[in-house]
Amino acid sequence: MHKPLKAVDPYGPARRSAARMLIAQAVDATSGAFTASELAEGLASAGNGVGLATIYRALSAMEESGYVVRVGARGEAALFARCGRDGHHHHAVCTGCGAVEHVECHLDQTVGAAATGNGFTITDHEMTIFGVCKTCN
Amino acid sequence: MHKPLKAVDPYGPARRSAARMLIAQAVDATSGAFTASELAEGLASAGNGVGLATIYRALSAMEESGYVVRVGARGEAALFARCGRDGHHHHAVCTGCGAVEHVECHLDQTVGAAATGNGFTITDHEMTIFGVCKTCN
DNA sequence: GGGCATGTGAGAACGATTCTCACTTATACC
DNA sequence: GGTATAAGTGAGAATCGTTCTCACATGCCC
16 A cells, blocks of 8 residues: 555654554555644544644654655645655645655756856755646546 | 846736835835735835735735746745746745845756656646855855 | 653634725726 | 726734643653
8 A cells, every 4th residue: 555665753752642643643544645634633533532732743743753744735734744765855746636756856956056056055945746646647 | 226027017907006006116126035014014114004905915916917926935924026037937035135036947857757757747836945145145 | 659751632822814894096987 | 077886995803724831641761
């Protein structure tokens, strides 16, 4: 079902609480990208109500440990996804099913070079890519 | 002072009200990227108080007519900039002075090709680039 | 087992943005 | 120039995602 993912500890050296374990399971059970409130709904409908604040805290802990990444935004809400891949890259999100595709970052060779041609030094960048996956196509 | 910009009507065929003219002037007087509330502050401190709702409405009218573009976000707030350049491209924003640099988009040739290799069709993408400009460097 | 640092939950707070509604005004038409 | 009216305005309420607060609960180390 899942592609093999880098085995990363969801929370690093932090404490293993019941709520955080439920949240990590819910994240693993989700095949694509999700928002914090979708996660909350999923947990609630499975009878595991977890406070929204707790979910946000768990998500930022997971983000910090590299277990999940922010892959863009759906409307106003931040979109997260499980990512175990190493190295700098971006994510394309399928607008149909939410599937996430890893995308190499060519900024350094292309856009970066173009920008620095004007004496501009890029320090940070973010890319949000939406599309339609093979299955939904 | 300014690079020559494509002469675009700020509001298209819409009505020329006093408030909108003030807002367009404030946008023109700003050399780099700005948020809606920065624009509001600037207008207020110049003695031209304009309602925030009006500024948002004017900005979306300007965005629609292509007079300004959304170049990313500073914290939670959307970052706008005057852009008269044709064709698809992105914008790099200097974190020091807010200066905006146009950046070619190489997504179609590079990232796009990589993604579609997996059967993924990219329909939409956004890029936010931050850095330091020649002057601030 | 005890102590305490850390996590939790509910709800308030926050900030950006949008909406509402009564009022004003630019513009088209006479 | 006068008038009708569609479009814009302003103030403030509403909305929505996210973060903060605070009292309480609980993992983990000794």
